[in-house]
Amino acid sequence: MSPTDASAHAVSTPMTGVGTGICSDTSEDGVARGVGRVTDSEDTLDLRLPQELLALLDARGADAGRGGERRAQECRGDGTVLPASRTSTGNDLLDGVGGWGPIPTPAGVFQLVPVRVERDLPLVCRWMNDPAVTEFWELAGPQNVTAAHLRSQLSGDGRSVPCLGVLEGTPMSYWEIYRADLDPLAHHYPIRPHDTGIHLLIGAVTNRGRGLGSTLLRAVADLVLDQRAACTRIVAEPDLRNISSVTAFxxxxxxxxxxxxxxxxxxxxxxxxxxxxxxL
Structure with missing residues (x-):
C-alpha cells in the first residue's frame, strides 16, 4: 500500500477476512503453493495451533453451550464501547496497541491510535475510495461498507486492531495490527505463536512516493517487537502486483x-x- 516507494498504492493489502476475525474460504489444502521456496529454514516449522487459539475455541464452545451469551464488553472513559479483547487466560491478544504511545521516526513523531468509528469513519472511507487504494483493498463504496469492515474487527475478540497512523499530530494512514497466528492467514504459511501481521495504506496522495511507507513500516515493526516480547516475527502479505508495496516492505x-x-x-x-x- 503505499508507496515508497514507488507509487500511490497502499502498503500491504488484506486478503478477505484476514485481520478482521471473519473466516475466509479455507477449502484450499491449507498450505499455499510457493511455501516450498521459503529461504529461511526456520520458516518450515510444522503447523501447530497456538494454545491461545485452542483457548479461544474452547471459550466459543462454552458460549454456544450457554445459548450464545454475548461477549463481555468494556467502556473507555470517553464512553466508547469496546469488545473485551482478552483470552480465557486474561491476556490482551495484542498487548494494548492503544497504549503503545508515540515514537520518533525520521519523518517525525508517529503514533498508532485505535479507530473510533463515530470519529474516523468519514476519513477512512474517503481513503478507501481512492482508486489507487481500491485496486488492492477492494473496500470502495458508501460509508456502511467501510463501517462494516471496521466493526468486524472492533466487535471481535481483539485479534485485530484497526488504527489511524498519526504523524506530527495529523492522521495520514490506516493500519491493521493483527495476530497472524490466530488469523485465516495461518492456514497458508507455517506459523509461529504470536506472529503479528501488518496492513497499511497511506491516505493523502501528497504523502505517497516520498519513502514514508518504508519509514513507517520499519518504525511500526520495531514498535511491535518492543511492545510484544512474545512476538519473534512481523509478517505481511502484500499483493504481488503491488510492486510499490512489496518494495516498501x-x-x-x-x-x-x-x-x-x-x-x-x-x-x-x-x-x-x-x-x-x-x-536488515
Missing amino acids: LRAGFRFSAEVDLPAKRAALVIRDRSLRDL
Missing part, C-alpha cells in the same frame, strides 16, 4: 519468504525477524 527490513495463494490474491509473504532486526 523490503526497504523496511522485511525479507521475502514465499509466494502464497490466498483466497483473494497471490501474495508475497514478507517477514521481519527479531533476530535479524539490527541487520
